[in-house]
Amino acid sequence: xxxxxxxxxxxxSINLRSIxxxxxxxxxxxIAIALVVVVLLAFLAMANGFQRTIAGAxxxxxxxxLRAGSQAEINSTVSRDQVRLIEDGPxxxxxxxxxxLISPELYLVVDGVKRSTKTKANLxxxxxxxxxxxxxxxxxxxxxxxxxxxxxxxxxxxSLLRExxxxxxxxxVSFGTTRWTVVGVFDAGGSVFESEIWADLPVVQSLxxxxxxxQTVRVRLTGPAALNELKSYSDNxxxxxxDVKSEATYFAEQASQTSDLIQKLGWxxxxxxAFGALAGALNTMYSSVAARATEIATLRAIxxxxxxxxxxxxxxxxxxxxxGGLLGAAATYLIFDGITASTLGGNFTQVVFxxxxxxxxxxxxxxxxxxxxxxxxxxxxxxxxxLPIVSGLYAN
Amino acid sequence: xxxxxxxRKNLFRRKLRAILxxxxxxxxxxxxxxxxGFYRAFNAGEDRAAADRMxxxxxxxxxxxxxxxYYNRVRAVEGVRQVTHANWFGGYYQDPKNIIISxxxxxxxxxxxxxxxxxxxxxxxxxxVRDRGSAVIGESLAxxxxxxxxxxxxxxxxxxxxxxGGHTWDFTIAGIVxxxxxxxxxxxxxxxxxxxxxxxSFGKDTIGWLILQTTAPENNDRVAKTIDAMFANSSAETxxxxxxxxxxAFAAQFGNIALIVTxxxxxxxxxxxxxxxxxxxxSIRERTREIGVLKTLGFSGPRILGMVLGESILLALLGGLxxxxxxxxxxxxxxxxxxxxxPAFSVSSEIVLQGIGLMLALGLITGLIPAVNxxxxxIAAALGRG
Numbered sequence: 001x002x003x004x005x006x007x008x009x010x011x012x013s014i015n016l017r018s019i020x021x022x023x024x025x026x027x028x029x030x031i032a033i034a035l036v037v038v039v040l041l042a043f044l045a046m047a048n049g050f051q052r053t054i055a056g057a058x059x060x061x062x063x064x065x066l067r068a069g070s071q072a073e074i075n076s077t078v079s080r081d082q083v084r085l086i087e088d089g090p091x092x093x094x095x096x097x098x099x100x101l102i103s104p105e106l107y108l109v110v111d112g113v114k115r116s117t118k119t120k121a122n123l124x125x126x127x128x129x130x131x132x133x134x135x136x137x138x139x140x141x142x143x144x145x146x147x148x149x150x151x152x153x154x155x156x157x158x159s160l161l162r163e164x165x166x167x168x169x170x171x172x173v174s175f176g177t178t179r180w181t182v183v184g185v186f187d188a189g190g191s192v193f194e195s196e197i198w199a200d201l202p203v204v205q206s207l208x209x210x211x212x213x214x215q216t217v218r219v220r221l222t223g224p225a226a227l228n229e230l231k232s233y234s235d236n237x238x239x240x241x242x243d244v245k246s247e248a249t250y251f252a253e254q255a256s257q258t259s260d261l262i263q264k265l266g267w268x269x270x271x272x273x274a275f276g277a278l279a280g281a282l283n284t285m286y287s288s289v290a291a292r293a294t295e296i297a298t299l300r301a302i303x304x305x306x307x308x309x310x311x312x313x314x315x316x317x318x319x320x321x322x323x324g325g326l327l328g329a330a331a332t333y334l335i336f337d338g339i340t341a342s343t344l345g346g347n348f349t350q351v352v353f354x355x356x357x358x359x360x361x362x363x364x365x366x367x368x369x370x371x372x373x374x375x376x377x378x379x380x381x382x383x384x385x386x387l388p389i390v391s392g393l394y395a396n
Numbered sequence: 397x398x399x400x401x402x403x404r405k406n407l408f409r410r411k412l413r414a415i416l417x418x419x420x421x422x423x424x425x426x427x428x429x430x431x432x433g434f435y436r437a438f439n440a441g442e443d444r445a446a447a448d449r450m451x452x453x454x455x456x457x458x459x460x461x462x463x464x465x466y467y468n469r470v471r472a473v474e475g476v477r478q479v480t481h482a483n484w485f486g487g488y489y490q491d492p493k494n495i496i497i498s499x500x501x502x503x504x505x506x507x508x509x510x511x512x513x514x515x516x517x518x519x520x521x522x523x524x525v526r527d528r529g530s531a532v533i534g535e536s537l538a539x540x541x542x543x544x545x546x547x548x549x550x551x552x553x554x555x556x557x558x559x560x561g562g563h564t565w566d567f568t569i570a571g572i573v574x575x576x577x578x579x580x581x582x583x584x585x586x587x588x589x590x591x592x593x594x595x596x597s598f599g600k601d602t603i604g605w606l607i608l609q610t611t612a613p614e615n616n617d618r619v620a621k622t623i624d625a626m627f628a629n630s631s632a633e634t635x636x637x638x639x640x641x642x643x644x645a646f647a648a649q650f651g652n653i654a655l656i657v658t659x660x661x662x663x664x665x666x667x668x669x670x671x672x673x674x675x676x677x678x679s680i681r682e683r684t685r686e687i688g689v690l691k692t693l694g695f696s697g698p699r700i701l702g703m704v705l706g707e708s709i710l711l712a713l714l715g716g717l718x719x720x721x722x723x724x725x726x727x728x729x730x731x732x733x734x735x736x737x738x739p740a741f742s743v744s745s746e747i748v749l750q751g752i753g754l755m756l757a758l759g760l761i762t763g764l765i766p767a768v769n770x771x772x773x774x775i776a777a778a779l780g781r782g
Contacts, residue, residue, distance in 0.1 A: 069488075069563055176456040176631075272423050273667065279416040280420060
């Protein structure tokens with residue numbers, strides 16, 4: 001047995017040292033596989049970044065109340081009477097003053113101008129109640145201050161500020177005939193809230209002619225388990241019949257549509273390209289076997305088995321694929337990781353997100369590369385193992 | 397045996413290698429065909445929008461409403477031939493995920509403005525106007541759900557509710573709207589604004605946007621300025637732009653699709669270029685002696701150059717043409733599921749021509765260096781080698 005492994009090691013090392021003789025062909029295979037991995041990982045990093053931005057915003061102990069069937073905040077409407085009924089509902093946490101911790105909100109779409117393309121894009125303007133900021137995790141004003149009650153003042157999310165122009169601290173913005181002053185910038189740990197503009201609810205209601213109209217209600221629950229209490233309270237009151245969801249569930253639903261779509265584009269493209277690269281890998285490895293036909297036949301003639309020739313070829317192919325895969329992952333990391341993009345989200349407004357690679361995604365990319373290397377090496381390796389000795393010796 | 401036979405035989409002397417190259421090129425052109433077709437369909441609305449059609453939307457954002465009174469005021473503006481209005485309904489059928497593009501419209505002016513794109517039989521239009529609770533649907537929507545004239549369709553709205561409570565409106569199908577050209581998307585439902593405005597619980601007397609046709613495209617700028625000035629400083633200021641510019645800005649909101657398409661197609665082509673280029677070089681090197689023999693027989697340098705280039709171009713065409721055919725099949729298969737995003741998704745003749753141009757370029761680039769080397773080869777050196 002020991003001698004077999006020594007043979008395998010010897011043949012493999014001959015294989016690997018001969019790569020330099022086919023450097024251009026081998027290099028083209030490595031780069032081809034690397035490009036496949038770059039395309040796949042760029043799409044997966046985009047889907048992952050989008051998913052993290054949205055799904056990362058949701059908490060389990062916050063409930064969001066929407067009109068039944070509305071799916072997204074932008075479509076929902078909730079009346080003042082319904083807001084009052086929810087305030088009295090069960091399972092709602094109360095502040096030190098005994099008031100329920102809830103925030104009725106209005107979600108409007110306004111135009112902004114994208115810095116990169118100078119084109120108009122939909123931005124969300126959210127009128128929030130007094131408790132609005134406290135009902136979201138990790139909100140911190142990083143510059144300026146919070147908007148004052150009853151004033152035409154807005155605070156702007158950090159990501160939004162980065163991607164859209166005219167919203168800098170201290171500037172005046174007009175939405176239609178109404179004028180607003182940017183008094184603060186807030187951080188929300190990179191979540192979707194950072195793509196929003198916030199203002200005082202009654203001011204937004206009155207300036208946008210939506211007095212007494214609300215779209216959603218956010219509620220702090222006494223605990224995640226209280227969600228069902230609130231749900232059945234809403235289901236059993238014919239005046240309510242609203243959708244009550246945990247914020248985590250709501251955002252997970254919102255994220256899945258777009259990130260699924262991105263993944264559904266990325267995988268078929270990468271697989272199609274992988275077939276192209278596979279043809280290249282097979283070609284390289286068949287050339288490798290053909291170039292070493294005399295050598296392999298000589299080794300067989302002096303007593304080496306077919307198995308070492310098989311392993312040697314396969315290892316060469318897997319090594320080229322692994323280099324390609326890692327090169328692709330490294331290139332994706334350098335080029336795409338952390339770049340900012342924005343697209344229309346489930347609420348019909350721009351969501352600003354970063355491309356985000358993760359170790360699991362890199363593993364998927366390298367695995368695809370190794371699969372190409374495995375298939376691309378397998379058939380040539382079988383040929384190497386079965387090479388007839390006599391004709392091999394006369395190959396040249 | 398003529399030169400072409402020789403080229404063909406040379407290409408397939410190593411069958412497996414030739415087939416692998418063909419597969420590799422096929423994949424690249426399949427990706428090119430599908431992405432170029434998708435990109436064109438995605439931007440179709442923008443490219444084909446009538447030059448004299450404009451949109452009037454709320455200046456704050458196009459999702460904000462406008463007063464219905466604007467309809468008559470815009471109608472009176474000089475240079476406006478026709479105006480109509482529409483309101484997004486947010487309709488879905490049975491399941492909220494099953495979204496139906498549905499608009500509340502004013503029938504006579506709507507079908508007049510879009511007469512070059514859609515066709516509704518005059519009897520059907522009359523029946524639609526007569527029955528306030530009726531709707532007309534596009535032929536692709538009709539085909540999707542198997543709906544026909546006379547059917548009752550309950551449509552729910554994810555935005556509006558009825559005054560009587562509930563979110564469901566029942567419509568009787570009064571007619572089927574046909575597209576006048578293949579690129580026209582007919583995946584929609586239209587119903588009467590008057591009925592909608594009477595039955596909804598909020599938003600009375602508002603509309604989503606106005607669509608107008610100018611008397612001539614030269615008047616577009618003047619009409620837009622007049623309309624926007626007319627409503628300046630009112631509670632609902634407007635923004636008027638051509639349908640084309642509006643479509644372009646909306647498409648841009650999804651992100652830079654053009655850049656993504658270019659990068660992916662570029663990556664696929666670089667991959668193939670390297671693989672095929674190296675293989676061609678290898679295959680010509682292997683034939684050095686033969687080329688020497690051909691030269692001895694009196695084949696001129698340029699003739700050898702032509703034969704090698706012919707081989708690489710033949711390879712590119714053998715892979716590229718089936719690749720475009722595969723792309724066309726994929727486009728047909730995906731057409732219905734992508735109808736909302738990219739209507740009339742197909743590999744057009746323009747894309748096929750571009751593709752053939754790319755195939756020739758690929759053949760020339762991959763074959764050029766080996767061909768020039770082969771042309772310059774000295775007989776003595778060639779025969780002495782290998």
